[in-house]
Amino acid sequence: MMVLYSGTICPFSQRCRFVLFEKWMDFEIKDIDILNKPNDISIMNPYGKVPILVERDLVLYESNIINEYIDERFPHPQLMPSDPIMRARVRLFLYNFEKTLFSNIHKLEKRNDDIDTIEARNNIQNGLIQLAPILSKNKFMLGDDFSMLDISIAPLLWRLDYYGINLPKNAAPLQKYAERIFSRQAYIESLTPAEKIMRR
Structure with a gap:
């Protein structure tokens, strides 16, 4: 199951939450206080920022990269053009x-x-x-x-x-x-x- 580490007021994290809910697949959202981030955030993302997506041994950061991966992994409804x-x-x-x-x-x-x-x-x-x-x-x-x-x-x-x-x-x-x-x-x-x- 995908796990999204998401800032509760972060617009970039909200992008990823939006995609996940559009897809209606199984996922977990872990809310992160961006003013008091746990240490493992910097381990998963060397820039120390959210959002971060984890699926098995895959760790992704940067909202547009995360969202394209989700769209390709779960193509319905398709959010990127096929052409x-x-x-x-x-x-x-x-x-x-x-x-x-x-x-x-x-x-x-x-x-x-x-x-x-x-x-x-x-x-x-x-x-x-x-x-x-x-x-x-x-x-x-x-x-x-x-x-x-x-x-x-x-x-x-x-x-x-x-x-x-x-x-x-x-x-x-x-x-x-x-x-x-x-x-x-x-x-x-x-x-x-x-x-x-x-x-x-």
Whole structure:
């Protein structure tokens, strides 16, 4: 059985929880206090971070790597496209999400209003605004098909209030898109008690 070591307020861990609940397979989640991590976390991941997935003698870290493994190991429902060209494009999107959006999160976790935090909020806001036109026509990032792209960005969209990020009116398609994701049963199941209170 797969075991996921998951931070209770970690957006990267929530990505993996979301995938596991979408698959509805047997798994165990071990909640980790990221401010007081047990020693074995650094043994399993030399960077000392969660999420970490363990299955028998396999140990994986980094949320996108974990999620692709789960999707290949349990292919129904399929979250990565079967077409190799589309799959490559999704991976490129995921990479861009990390560089333009999620790379700013660690600055926001400090919960202050210094110059770095304000810049991080602006970077995320501008990056999300650029996605709005795609979602004015599509139900999900890849059209009608729910995919790994939607799973990847969902934890950030859930935390916008918590991070102090306000979206303008022209981002309304993005907000409607977020509500579609948040209404999924797997997403609701993926939330920890601490995450549920992050959003008004």
